[in-house]
Amino acid sequence: xxxxxQSPSNKVTEKGKDVELRCDPISGHxxxxxxxxxxxxxxxxxxxxxxxxxxDKSGLPSDRFSAERTGGSVSTLTIQRTxxxxxxxxxxxxxxxxxxxxxxxxxxxxxxxxxVL
Amino acid sequence: DAKTTQPTSMDCAxxxxxxxxxxxxxxxxxxxxxxxxxIHSQGPQYIIHGLKNNETNEMASLIIxxxxxxxxxxxxxxxxxxxxxxxCIVRPLNNAGNMLTFGGGTRLMVKP
Numbered sequence: 001x002x003x004x005x006q007s008p009s010n011k012v013t014e015k016g017k018d019v020e021l022r023c024d025p026i027s028g029h030x031x032x033x034x035x036x037x038x039x040x041x042x043x044x045x046x047x048x049x050x051x052x053x054x055x056d057k058s059g060l061p062s063d064r065f066s067a068e069r070t071g072g073s074v075s076t077l078t079i080q081r082t083x084x085x086x087x088x089x090x091x092x093x094x095x096x097x098x099x100x101x102x103x104x105x106x107x108x109x110x111x112x113x114x115x116v117l
Numbered sequence: 118d119a120k121t122t123q124p125t126s127m128d129c130a131x132x133x134x135x136x137x138x139x140x141x142x143x144x145x146x147x148x149x150x151x152x153x154x155x156i157h158s159q160g161p162q163y164i165i166h167g168l169k170n171n172e173t174n175e176m177a178s179l180i181i182x183x184x185x186x187x188x189x190x191x192x193x194x195x196x197x198x199x200x201x202x203x204x205c206i207v208r209p210l211n212n213a214g215n216m217l218t219f220g221g222g223t224r225l226m227v228k229p
Contacts, residue, residue: 035219093161
Protein backbone atom coordinates (compact mmCIF):
# COMPACT_ATOMS: atom_id res chain seq x y z
CA UNK A 1 0.00 0.00 0.00
CA UNK A 2 0.97 3.65 -0.31
CA UNK A 3 3.22 5.06 2.37
CA UNK A 4 3.56 8.61 3.63
CA UNK A 5 4.00 10.96 0.71
CA GLN A 6 5.69 14.34 0.93
CA SER A 7 5.99 17.09 -1.65
CA PRO A 8 7.99 18.66 -2.99
CA SER A 9 11.00 16.43 -2.49
CA ASN A 10 13.29 19.41 -2.84
CA LYS A 11 12.61 23.12 -2.40
CA VAL A 12 15.02 25.99 -2.97
CA THR A 13 13.87 29.40 -1.88
CA GLU A 14 15.22 32.83 -1.19
CA LYS A 15 15.57 34.26 2.28
CA GLY A 16 12.40 36.05 3.29
CA LYS A 17 10.05 34.03 1.10
CA ASP A 18 7.25 31.84 2.44
CA VAL A 19 7.18 28.10 1.72
CA GLU A 20 4.56 25.38 2.06
CA LEU A 21 5.42 21.73 2.52
CA ARG A 22 2.82 19.05 2.05
CA CYS A 23 2.31 15.67 3.70
CA ASP A 24 -0.12 12.94 2.69
CA PRO A 25 -0.28 10.42 5.53
CA ILE A 26 -1.15 6.76 5.22
CA SER A 27 -4.88 6.40 4.72
CA GLY A 28 -6.69 5.87 8.01
CA HIS A 29 -3.84 7.02 10.22
CA UNK A 30 -5.18 9.35 12.89
CA UNK A 31 -1.89 10.81 14.11
CA UNK A 32 0.46 12.97 12.05
CA UNK A 33 3.84 14.38 13.04
CA UNK A 34 6.28 16.86 11.58
CA UNK A 35 10.00 16.66 12.35
CA UNK A 36 13.02 18.60 11.15
CA UNK A 37 16.49 17.22 10.52
CA UNK A 38 19.36 19.62 10.02
CA UNK A 39 22.47 18.46 8.21
CA UNK A 40 24.19 15.70 10.16
CA UNK A 41 21.80 16.02 13.08
CA UNK A 42 19.09 13.90 14.64
CA UNK A 43 15.39 14.53 14.22
CA UNK A 44 13.75 17.45 16.02
CA UNK A 45 10.03 17.25 16.77
CA UNK A 46 7.95 20.16 15.49
CA UNK A 47 4.22 19.52 15.75
CA UNK A 48 1.72 16.71 16.26
CA UNK A 49 -1.90 16.24 15.17
CA UNK A 50 -4.26 13.64 16.59
CA UNK A 51 -7.78 13.41 15.24
CA UNK A 52 -9.83 16.51 16.00
CA UNK A 53 -7.82 17.47 19.05
CA UNK A 54 -5.86 20.70 19.23
CA UNK A 55 -2.38 20.11 17.81
CA ASP A 56 0.68 19.91 20.02
CA LYS A 57 2.79 22.80 18.77
CA SER A 58 5.41 22.60 21.48
CA GLY A 59 8.26 21.86 19.08
CA LEU A 60 7.76 24.75 16.67
CA PRO A 61 10.92 26.88 16.85
CA SER A 62 9.27 30.24 16.19
CA ASP A 63 5.98 31.87 15.22
CA ARG A 64 7.13 31.83 11.61
CA PHE A 65 6.28 28.15 11.61
CA SER A 66 2.70 26.89 11.43
CA ALA A 67 0.90 23.78 10.29
CA GLU A 68 -2.60 22.68 9.58
CA ARG A 69 -4.28 19.41 8.87
CA THR A 70 -7.42 19.60 6.79
CA GLY A 71 -10.11 16.98 7.04
CA GLY A 72 -7.98 14.88 9.30
CA SER A 73 -5.77 13.84 6.42
CA VAL A 74 -3.39 16.03 4.41
CA SER A 75 -1.16 18.40 6.34
CA THR A 76 0.68 21.52 5.28
CA LEU A 77 3.67 22.97 7.10
CA THR A 78 4.16 26.66 6.38
CA ILE A 79 7.33 28.61 7.06
CA GLN A 80 6.99 32.36 6.70
CA ARG A 81 9.85 34.73 5.98
CA THR A 82 12.32 31.89 5.67
CA UNK A 83 15.80 32.23 7.14
CA UNK A 84 18.97 30.39 6.21
CA UNK A 85 18.84 28.47 9.49
CA UNK A 86 15.53 26.96 8.33
CA UNK A 87 17.46 24.90 5.78
CA UNK A 88 16.89 21.26 6.69
CA UNK A 89 15.02 18.12 5.73
CA UNK A 90 11.43 18.30 6.93
CA UNK A 91 10.00 14.86 7.67
CA UNK A 92 6.41 13.87 8.15
CA UNK A 93 5.24 10.71 9.90
CA UNK A 94 1.86 9.15 10.57
CA UNK A 95 0.63 6.45 12.88
CA UNK A 96 -2.55 4.47 13.33
CA UNK A 97 -2.77 4.85 17.07
CA UNK A 98 -1.70 7.54 19.48
CA UNK A 99 -2.12 8.74 23.01
CA UNK A 100 0.12 6.38 24.88
CA UNK A 101 -0.26 3.20 22.90
CA UNK A 102 2.93 1.18 23.09
CA UNK A 103 2.45 -0.24 19.62
CA UNK A 104 2.16 3.19 18.09
CA UNK A 105 4.60 2.87 15.21
CA UNK A 106 5.39 5.94 13.19
CA UNK A 107 5.84 5.62 9.44
CA UNK A 108 7.92 8.31 7.83
CA UNK A 109 7.91 9.92 4.43
CA UNK A 110 11.11 10.58 2.49
CA UNK A 111 11.08 14.23 3.52
CA UNK A 112 11.35 17.60 1.82
CA UNK A 113 14.83 19.05 1.56
CA UNK A 114 14.53 22.81 2.04
CA UNK A 115 17.39 25.07 1.04
CA VAL A 116 17.14 28.77 1.89
CA LEU A 117 19.60 30.88 -0.05
CA ASP B 118 12.68 11.44 29.60
CA ALA B 119 14.91 8.41 29.72
CA LYS B 120 18.01 9.08 27.63
CA THR B 121 19.89 6.60 25.50
CA THR B 122 23.59 6.21 24.79
CA GLN B 123 24.86 4.54 21.64
CA PRO B 124 28.28 4.22 20.03
CA THR B 125 28.78 6.78 17.31
CA SER B 126 29.76 4.28 14.66
CA MET B 127 30.35 0.59 14.02
CA ASP B 128 31.58 -1.57 11.18
CA CYS B 129 30.33 -5.02 10.26
CA ALA B 130 31.35 -7.49 7.58
CA UNK B 131 28.70 -8.45 5.07
CA UNK B 132 26.99 -11.69 6.02
CA UNK B 133 28.00 -11.45 9.66
CA UNK B 134 25.76 -10.52 12.56
CA UNK B 135 25.65 -6.86 13.50
CA UNK B 136 25.16 -6.25 17.23
CA UNK B 137 24.23 -2.68 18.08
CA UNK B 138 24.24 -1.79 21.79
CA UNK B 139 22.19 0.84 23.57
CA UNK B 140 22.32 2.00 27.17
CA UNK B 141 19.17 3.38 28.78
CA UNK B 142 19.99 3.19 32.46
CA UNK B 143 17.27 5.66 33.51
CA UNK B 144 14.44 3.84 31.77
CA UNK B 145 11.19 3.73 33.72
CA UNK B 146 9.39 0.52 34.52
CA UNK B 147 6.85 0.63 31.72
CA UNK B 148 8.72 2.54 29.05
CA UNK B 149 9.34 0.69 25.80
CA UNK B 150 12.53 0.55 23.77
CA UNK B 151 12.13 1.27 20.06
CA UNK B 152 14.64 0.91 17.27
CA UNK B 153 14.49 2.82 14.01
CA UNK B 154 17.02 3.17 11.25
CA UNK B 155 17.63 5.82 8.62
CA ILE B 156 19.22 4.93 5.35
CA HIS B 157 20.89 7.80 3.54
CA SER B 158 18.41 10.28 2.02
CA GLN B 159 15.40 8.38 3.35
CA GLY B 160 13.06 8.87 6.28
CA PRO B 161 13.48 6.76 9.40
CA GLN B 162 12.17 3.20 9.26
CA TYR B 163 10.74 1.30 12.20
CA ILE B 164 12.59 -1.91 13.03
CA ILE B 165 11.39 -3.38 16.31
CA HIS B 166 10.34 -2.54 19.86
CA GLY B 167 10.12 -4.27 23.22
CA LEU B 168 9.39 -3.86 26.92
CA LYS B 169 11.30 -6.53 28.80
CA ASN B 170 11.12 -9.74 26.80
CA ASN B 171 13.36 -10.45 23.85
CA GLU B 172 11.67 -9.83 20.53
CA THR B 173 12.28 -11.05 17.00
CA ASN B 174 10.76 -10.14 13.66
CA GLU B 175 11.71 -10.47 10.02
CA MET B 176 14.18 -7.63 10.27
CA ALA B 177 16.01 -8.09 13.56
CA SER B 178 16.12 -9.36 17.11
CA LEU B 179 16.02 -7.23 20.23
CA ILE B 180 17.69 -8.41 23.39
CA ILE B 181 16.85 -6.46 26.56
CA UNK B 182 18.81 -7.09 29.74
CA UNK B 183 16.94 -8.28 32.79
CA UNK B 184 17.41 -4.95 34.57
CA UNK B 185 16.28 -3.21 31.35
CA UNK B 186 19.16 -0.77 31.53
CA UNK B 187 20.53 -1.77 28.17
CA UNK B 188 19.55 -3.53 24.98
CA UNK B 189 21.12 -4.89 21.82
CA UNK B 190 19.72 -4.87 18.33
CA UNK B 191 20.88 -7.82 16.29
CA UNK B 192 20.86 -7.98 12.51
CA UNK B 193 21.61 -11.68 12.03
CA UNK B 194 23.09 -11.52 8.52
CA UNK B 195 23.99 -7.97 7.64
CA UNK B 196 23.89 -6.89 4.01
CA UNK B 197 25.23 -3.78 2.31
CA UNK B 198 21.69 -2.40 2.32
CA UNK B 199 21.73 -2.41 6.11
CA UNK B 200 24.23 0.45 6.10
CA UNK B 201 22.36 3.18 7.95
CA UNK B 202 22.12 5.18 11.15
CA UNK B 203 20.38 3.14 13.84
CA UNK B 204 18.45 4.94 16.55
CA CYS B 205 17.58 3.49 19.93
CA ILE B 206 14.65 5.39 21.44
CA VAL B 207 12.88 5.12 24.75
CA ARG B 208 9.32 6.23 24.43
CA PRO B 209 8.34 8.88 26.97
CA LEU B 210 5.58 7.84 29.30
CA ASN B 211 4.05 11.20 30.08
CA ASN B 212 4.07 12.54 26.58
CA ALA B 213 0.57 12.16 25.30
CA GLY B 214 1.73 13.18 21.87
CA ASN B 215 4.00 10.21 21.72
CA MET B 216 6.54 11.97 19.56
CA LEU B 217 9.86 10.18 19.15
CA THR B 218 12.99 11.74 20.60
CA PHE B 219 15.96 10.88 18.41
CA GLY B 220 19.53 11.00 19.66
CA GLY B 221 22.66 10.73 17.57
CA GLY B 222 22.29 7.04 16.78
CA THR B 223 24.93 4.57 15.61
CA ARG B 224 26.22 4.81 12.08
CA LEU B 225 26.57 1.19 10.92
CA MET B 226 28.78 0.56 7.94
CA VAL B 227 28.44 -2.89 6.40
CA LYS B 228 31.52 -3.71 4.37
CA PRO B 229 31.95 -6.33 1.64
